[in-house]
Amino acid sequence: MSAPTKPNRRQTPAQRKKTQRGTSIKGQTCNSQKTPAESTRSSVRTNQAKSGRSPRGTGKDPGRSPGSGSHAVNVTGSARLRRSSSLPDSSLGQRKSQRGSRVCVAPCQSPKACTGRKNSRKGSSGKGAASRQQNTRNKPSSISINNPSPGGKNEKPDNKENPRCYHEDGVEDAASLEPNDATEGSSLKADTQGGNVQTEDEKSFNNDNEGDLKQTAGAASCDDSDGQLGDGSGDRTSDSSELTSSGSPGAQGSRDKNDTSSVCGNELDHLVSSGKQDDGSTFQPDGVKELALKASRTDESVLIVTEKDGESLDAETKVERQDETMREKEEIAVTLCSGESEDTGEKETQTSTPTCPTPDPPQCNPLTAQPGSPLRVFSNAATSNPTKALSASNSCVLEVVSQANTDFQPTVHGAKPQHAGSLTIPDAALKVQTVIVTRNTPVIICRESLQPRSLGESDLRETPAAGGEKQACTPSETKDKRELHKKEMSFSSFSLLAESNTKPLTGKHEPNHIVDGGQVAMQEHDPVPKISTPSVDSSSTLSCSSESTRSSFSFDTESETGCGDASYSALPGSWGPEGTGLLSYQTLKPQRKERKKRSRCGACEPCLRKINCGQCSCCLNRRTGHQICKLRKCVELKRRGHSSLISRCDPQSLQVGTLEVS
DNA sequence: GACTACGTCTGT
DNA sequence: ACAGACGTAGTC
Numbered sequence: 001m002s003a004p005t006k007p008n009r010r011q012t013p014a015q016r017k018k019t020q021r022g023t024s025i026k027g028q029t030c031n032s033q034k035t036p037a038e039s040t041r042s043s044v045r046t047n048q049a050k051s052g053r054s055p056r057g058t059g060k061d062p063g064r065s066p067g068s069g070s071h072a073v074n075v076t077g078s079a080r081l082r083r084s085s086s087l088p089d090s091s092l093g094q095r096k097s098q099r100g101s102r103v104c105v106a107p108c109q110s111p112k113a114c115t116g117r118k119n120s121r122k123g124s125s126g127k128g129a130a131s132r133q134q135n136t137r138n139k140p141s142s143i144s145i146n147n148p149s150p151g152g153k154n155e156k157p158d159n160k161e162n163p164r165c166y167h168e169d170g171v172e173d174a175a176s177l178e179p180n181d182a183t184e185g186s187s188l189k190a191d192t193q194g195g196n197v198q199t200e201d202e203k204s205f206n207n208d209n210e211g212d213l214k215q216t217a218g219a220a221s222c223d224d225s226d227g228q229l230g231d232g233s234g235d236r237t238s239d240s241s242e243l244t245s246s247g248s249p250g251a252q253g254s255r256d257k258n259d260t261s262s263v264c265g266n267e268l269d270h271l272v273s274s275g276k277q278d279d280g281s282t283f284q285p286d287g288v289k290e291l292a293l294k295a296s297r298t299d300e301s302v303l304i305v306t307e308k309d310g311e312s313l314d315a316e317t318k319v320e321r322q323d324e325t326m327r328e329k330e331e332i333a334v335t336l337c338s339g340e341s342e343d344t345g346e347k348e349t350q351t352s353t354p355t356c357p358t359p360d361p362p363q364c365n366p367l368t369a370q371p372g373s374p375l376r377v378f379s380n381a382a383t384s385n386p387t388k389a390l391s392a393s394n395s396c397v398l399e400v401v402s403q404a405n406t407d408f409q410p411t412v413h414g415a416k417p418q419h420a421g422s423l424t425i426p427d428a429a430l431k432v433q434t435v436i437v438t439r440n441t442p443v444i445i446c447r448e449s450l451q452p453r454s455l456g457e458s459d460l461r462e463t464p465a466a467g468g469e470k471q472a473c474t475p476s477e478t479k480d481k482r483e484l485h486k487k488e489m490s491f492s493s494f495s496l497l498a499e500s501n502t503k504p505l506t507g508k509h510e511p512n513h514i515v516d517g518g519q520v521a522m523q524e525h526d527p528v529p530k531i532s533t534p535s536v537d538s539s540s541t542l543s544c545s546s547e548s549t550r551s552s553f554s555f556d557t558e559s560e561t562g563c564g565d566a567s568y569s570a571l572p573g574s575w576g577p578e579g580t581g582l583l584s585y586q587t588l589k590p591q592r593k594e595r596k597k598r599s600r601c602g603a604c605e606p607c608l609r610k611i612n613c614g615q616c617s618c619c620l621n622r623r624t625g626h627q628i629c630k631l632r633k634c635v636e637l638k639r640r641g642h643s644s645l646i647s648r649c650d651p652q653s654l655q656v657g658t659l660e661v662s
Numbered sequence: 663g664a665c666t667a668c669g670t671c672t673g674t
Numbered sequence: 675a676c677a678g679a680c681g682t683a684g685t686c
Contacts, residue, residue: 600667617678626680628667637668668683674676 600634607634 600607612619612629619629627633 621678626665626667626682627669627678633667664686666683666685669681671678671680673678 601636602634604635606632 602608609632613631614620614629616630618627
């Protein structure tokens with residue numbers, strides 16, 4: 001055994017090939033095994049690291065396997081076969097899925113599914129693997145011996161397509177699954193409501209219903225009822241409903257609706273423009289009825305209706321009923337603004353908002369300062385629910401506080417004014433801005449989010465933005481975040497957003513770090529994704545930027561921190577809407593910037609040594625052996641290598657655990 | 663393109 | 675655990 005193997009083993013590749021070929025022919029006894037074994041081996045290896053990038057790899061691999069000889073086939077082959085047999089499909093499929101999807105699903109699965117040490121290695125070491133995978137995408141097909149059938153090709157495209165679908169679908173799914181995602185407005189509301197004790201249950205219902213509504217609404221909403229859609233969908237889709245409700249005159253309301261209702265489509269615009277209040281009133285009542293079932297929503301809708309529809313008695317009556325019930329609850333819940341509440345609906349909502357932590361009010365203040373609806377909308381969007389409170393209660397807000405958020409708010413004002421001032425231009429921009437703001441603000445909410453529900457909701461919200469967030473979330477210190485911020489700031493694509501956001505982001509961001517410090521501690525304290533999520537959210541809020549930004553942004557973080565794993569583990573889990581998180585994360589991986597090789601410490605003796613010994617195998621076989629002289633091999637690198645090898649199991653288990661937990 | 667070095671895999 | 679080898683990435 002040993003005698004033949006030794007020469008074969010270390011023979012030069014060329015020799016190997018030759019010998020192996022011969023051996024392979026000789027050893028055909030195992031042909032049945034060999035072919036699969038070879039294929040599997042090749043596939044395995046190829047999959048793992050080399051994935052047959054170069055023809056060499058593929059050629060060699062098969063060569064090697066036979067080269068090792070029959071015994072290799074027997075022994076290692078069996079073990080390998082086991083692996084390969086058990087894994088190959090999954091591994092291939094997973095990898096393919098990853099590659100194809102880049103973004104999608106695979107990450108969690110792949111590491112988990114691939115129990116093999118190879119996989120584990122890759123998973124743990126995965127960085128390089130990821131990069132490799134990117135490069136190797138094309139090759140895998142060639143490599144995929146298993147897929148000689150057209151399926152291989154088909155699979156790839158499918159995978160790619162799927163991932164894409166996942167992106168969108170993932171978002172949609174997340175939305176569908178969790179209404180919060182579906183509508184920022186809704187999520188925001190939910191958050192704000194989270195503050196309110198009352199509506200949580202109702203909210204849950206509402207959310208579900210909303211989720212359904214959204215889906216249906218997308219198509220039907222416009223047709224059915226402008227009011228309803230405007231209200232319900234408007235809130236959901238964006239702040240538009242809030243804007244309209246915010247008491248902006250019908251004209252603004254219509255405009256806002258148009259803007260915000262963009263989701264609903266032009267129909268609303270037409271209807272609104274033509275029918276404005278009347279249509280809204282007529283429609284809204286119906287919507288209100290439905291909403292009546294949904295308590296929290298109803299409140300907002302009611303408010304909107306009351307303001308707009310002073311005409312429609314029915315609507316008011318219904319609204320009043322609901323309001324009354326809501327009032328009672330709210331009053332019980334909070335008495336702060338209760339005395340003030342002349343407009344039951346509005347003030348009630350306000351009262352509810354006060355329950356929200358101080359951070360909300362500050363935002364509200366600026367908003368309230370400007371009676372303009374846009375501000376409200378903004379605040380609403382930002383705080384989600386706070387809109388009500390803000391809109392309704394300037395006094396409340398004033399009383400409540402104008403605290404640190406002032407910095408953030410001004411930016412918001414700046415954004416809004418444009419909004420109000422030039423409705424024509426930036427409707428979309430406004431939306432975007434609003435959206436961003438909303439995310440930013442949630443950070444504050446995140447604190448509250450510590451509460452389980454709020455967390456879940458916050459997670460849901462953030463999920464869309466999650467991609468960047470995840471990375472940000474990584475345990476990495478504030479430095480990374482700051483850097484990320486800088487990068488984001490620099491990011492030109494978001495110039496608009498950046499302008500509006502950057503200030504708030506930076507301002508918040510740091511504070512977030514500080515604030516998060518507590519949360520961070522939480523994260524560290526409890527690796528559990530739940531806890532981590534809030535911080536993640538905060539980070540995400542910072543990164544808010546669209547996917548493109550996320551990707552770039554995230555890359556850096558990972559590469560720099562090198563903690564990608566930790567973040568990775570935490571992130572996907574934390575992002576319950578897993579799909580999005582995973583997607584974003586994966587997307588990030590492939591895109592991630594070129595990653596530096598592990599740099600040696602440069603301090604250890606070996607690193608300091610600049611002369612090769614010339615005696616070690618590396619020196620002697622420098623051409624074949626690409627490794628650095630043993631004497632020059634960095635100690636730390638050695639350690640890492642060993643530690644990584646040794647501890648691979650642990651980290652994997654940890655990651656898996658985190659993933660599972662998540 | 664060549665060199666160097668890292669990461670990974672395989673075999674002993 | 676060690677050694678050998680390969681592929682790849684980074685740098686010049």
